[in-house]
Amino acid sequence: MxxxxxxxxxxxxxxxxxxxxxxxxxxxxxxxxxxxxxxxxxxxxxxxxxxxxxxxxxxxxxxxxxxxxxxxxxxxxxxxxxxxxxxxxxxxxxxxxxxxxxxxxxxxxxxxxxxxxxxxxxxxxxxxxxxxxxxxxxxxxxxTDVLVQSVMMADMKQRGVKNVALLHADSPFGTSGRDQLEKNAASFGMTIVAQQAYGNDDKDMTPQLTKIRSANPDAVIVWATGPGQAIAVKNYRQLGLTAPLYLSHAANDFNFLRLAGGAADDILIPSSKIYVTDSLKDGDPQKxxxxxxxxxxxxxxxxxxxxxxxxxxxxxxxxxxxxxxxxxxxxxxxxxxxxxxxxxxxxxxxxxxxxxxxxxxxxxxxxxxxxxxxxxxxx
Known part of the structure; x- marks a missing residue:
């Protein structure tokens, strides 16, 4: 036993x-x-x-x-x-x-x-x-928003941008981005001359962008996530605005490209390197x-x-x-x-x-x- x-x-x-x-x-x-x-x-x-x-x-x-x-x-x-x-x-x-x-x-x-x-x-x-x-x-x-905004505003500074306008989503992501831009724009020598917000269910941002156009900014920032980004970009083109258009890092998404179509050409987006791997230098630690x-x-x-x-x-x-x-x-x-x-x-x-x-x-x-x-x- x-x-x-x-x-x-x-x-x-x-x-x-x-x-x-x-x-x-x-x-x-x-x-x-x-x-x-x-x-x-x-x-x-x-x-x-x-x-x-x-x-x-x-x-x-x-x-x-x-x-x-x-x-x-x-x-x-x-x-x-x-x-x-x-x-x-x-x-x-x-x-x-x-x-x-x-x-x-x-x-x-x-x-x-x-x-x-x-x-x-x-x-x-x-x-x-x-x-x-x-x-x-x-x-x-x-x-993070501050990290990508520093790259975005450094590019604006190189372009001689002094006055910027902001359109943001009325969401935690959108308002956080707004708050950080308000806090840091002056350190890059910039003034926010117009601010507008839109709701997540809004299907047309023409009224907000019309007000932004009247402020005659040197550049415009759209800070949002989801389909609203594409609507904003299309409305921007329809209104004939020509100032450089910057979007948040949430726009580095194939779904955004699909929704925005040709209106997305020439926009500027701070991003990770995932879409440009082949363009990276061989010494880049992430390549x-x-x-x-x-x-x-x-x-x-x-x-x-x-x-x-x-x-x-x-x-x-x-x-x-x-x-x-x-x-x-x-x-x-x-x-x-x-x-x-x-x-x-x-x-x-x-x-x-x-x-x-x-x-x-x-x-x-x-x-x-x-x-x-x-x-x-x-x-």
Missing amino acids: TIKYALASLLFAAAMATAQAQETIKIGGLLETSGPLASLGQPGLDGAMLAVEQINAKGGIAGRKLELVNLNTEGDNTKSVTAAKRLLEQSDVVGLVGPMNSGSSYAIIDTVQRASTAMISNGGSRGIVLPPQDKKWIFLSPL AVLSSFVRDYQAKYGKPPATFAGNAYDAVNMIAEAIRKVGPDRTKIRDAIEGLKDYVGVTAVYSYGADDHFGAKADSVVLLTVKDGKFALAH
């Missing part, structure tokens, strides 16, 4: 060890794959799933497979909170890949903070992680990573990746990198993300810190234009 018992115990222990080795490490996703922001969330989910597939193809993390559990939030703030609670309380996730939109990211901050679980948000507003001492568990993967990502994404999905795919791809990979270093421990993962330095991603080269939960470095941004319906380097 003793020998049989010992043998049984050994077999049970071996079985348990095997089962434990086969258990997946779960990361939660809050990517909106339907609703008004599906054009952001679906590419995000595609990028995230590609990252998981690649990690698992290389043996996972310490012999364990990675699993992404995504709940579609539909871009709705209330549904985002419900989904976040469900993932954090019921799904045993060790980290979160946050929503693509700023509004939903703001909505779930308290839930994530209370759960003491790291989230890398894909929203573009700085306020999502500010102040970092009060939002210890929240990080960003996209380029190899970007080339591999674009190739693998195209092979898997049969189409080139949008910038949003790169955001979520980076978020998954950075959480996975933290797990490799410290194991699937929620607290240690947070600390490991904050400790990442010079991490070369698709969207940016990232270096986080206790006072910097943005991560992305300024030299990760390029200025794009549109030529014949395609993105190209502006300079």
